[in-house]
Amino acid sequence: MSDKREAKTNNQFLKGTLILTISSIVVKVIGSLNWIILSRVLGGEGIGLYQMGFPMYLMAITVSSAGIPVAISIMTAEKLARKDYRGAKKIFNVSLRLLLISGLVFSTALYLGAGWLVDSNIIRDSRAYYSIVALSPAVFFVTFLSSFRGYLQGWQIMMPTAVSEIVEQLLRVITMLIFADLLMPYGLAYAAGGASMGAGVGAFCALLVLIWFYARLKKKLQREFAAQDDSIPEERSGHIIKRLLKLALPVSLSSLMLPIGANLDLLIVPQRLEAAGFDVREATEFFGYLTGMAVPLVNLAAIFTAAMTTSLVPSISESRVLQDFAAIRDKIRIAFRVALIVSMPCTVGLFFLAEQVAALIYNAPGAAGAIKTMSVGILFLGLHQISTGILQGLGKTAIPVINMILAGLVKVVMSWQLTALPFLGVRGAAMATVADFGVAAIVNMILIYRFTGYGLAVSSLLKPAFASALMGGAIYGALQLTQYWGGWSILVAFALAVPVYGLALLSCGGLHEDDLQQIPFIGRRVLAVGQRLGIFTR
DSSP: OHHHHHHHHHHHHHHHEEEOOOOOHHHHHHHHHHHHHHHHHHHHHHHHHHHHHHHHHHHHHHHTTHHHHHHHHHHHHHHHHTOOOOHHHHHHHHHHHHHHHHHHHHHHHHHHHHHHHOOOOOOSSOOOOOOHHHHHHHHHHHHHHHHHHHHHHHTTOOOOHHHHHHHHHHHHHHHHHHHHHHHHGGGGHHHHHHHHHHHHHHHHHHHHHHHHHHHHHHHHHHHHHHHHHTOOOOOOHHHHHHHHHHHHHHHHHHHHHHHHHHHHHHHHHHHHHHTTTOHHHHHHHHEEEEEEEHHHHEEEETHHHHHHHHHHHHHHHHHHTTOOHHHHHHHHHHHHHHHHHHHHHHHHHHHHHHHHHHHSSSSSSGHHHHHHHTTHHHHHHHHHHHHHHHHTTTTTTTTHHHHHHHHHHHHHHOOOHHHTTTTTTTHHHHHHHHHHHHHHHHHHEEEEEEEEEEEOOOHHHHHHHHHHHHHHHHHHHHHHHHSTTTHHHHHHHHHHHOOOOOHHHHHTSSSOOHHHHHSTTHHHHHHHHHTTTTTTOO
């Protein structure tokens, strides 16, 4: 593959990443504002009730889609690499029917099984029943729309996913706040249930957006059909289903580990907090600190790596079909390098600002311990996301789930032991989650080296680590000097952290001109500014 072709594919891959990152930032900002308001409306106890229903919802949508969206993305990218446009469309049509049926089945199952989950004491607080029931319609819409997202991502067109996610989040948040406020006079349980209704409304509106984008692509496909070589054989539906399931099953199991982990937290954390000496209401509140406040912050910081993972899967799949191994290694190198540059400062920043974030954003100073402990998980989660996407793009979809199972076992043991220690409490559960991310990421990266020969260079770790350490010192100094400024102290620290990290990264050679040239839209503009300031040579 020529350098020009390689640069073009890298630019397309990074363009998709940037589009998804911007949409994810918008989505997370909307969601964060929602949590700030909702946390004040429902409090820690109400957030805990909402979160107790959410793991079951995550479990249902993960099982209902069965990993098929990622499989659609992989198979579509493979077809398009061979210029088989009709084959790509047939993959979509077959998968759409599968997800329609599974969405209906699991949506109904969650609705009918809500009472059993409470009666069997799987859900320890019976007030969470209304949250589970309210979330059940969303299972159908989320499952159905995922087929559209997977197909369009297979084309490496990320704009539909970006727009639909923004619409989904915006409508979800509006609905959550309205119904939580309207139902609060009837009790906290009803208010939490009302907040849960937003998921269904948001997913339905996102589905409408995706259908519109698909209709536009369908018009373009008419021209591609006319130009396609008729000698390309049509793949049978049965073979498509078989391949979809072969790819989707391990992907599904891999995705299923996230809601399984959430459900394990639901089963273990409140129970072990009670064993540590806390009553039921305190345990519910601490559970809300962990899952409703600390974990969302970690996910917020990992939006870039999550976006890159989505863009990586079809991009690497395309290079694999073309047997362009140099391009595969180049994409892996870029992905890991950028992930470290972004994740390390987020980890350090949240660690030093945990107390201020807990008090200022959530109005819950008690959540600071869980937030500070979970901050380390940002780095490991980012590496885990990237490495999982790489392995899936390489067609090794079974490996991430095996590694996640091993990491999950580590988490269960640590969570059971550490959460019950009174001096740790919920921080013990946070430590277990960080270990879960770390073990899965490290094993993934070892296997990527075996398959591709690419290993993470020590300099790729040390340079962003050095810049992040300097940034952490700047944040600490700013907080000490402005400790009586109230909420302004966090703004001063943040304003100081960004330039310190950027300048430190440039000074140690952690960011090059080539890196900026490959970033779509903004890279060359930033490079031009740097050249004017004398940071880069012309």
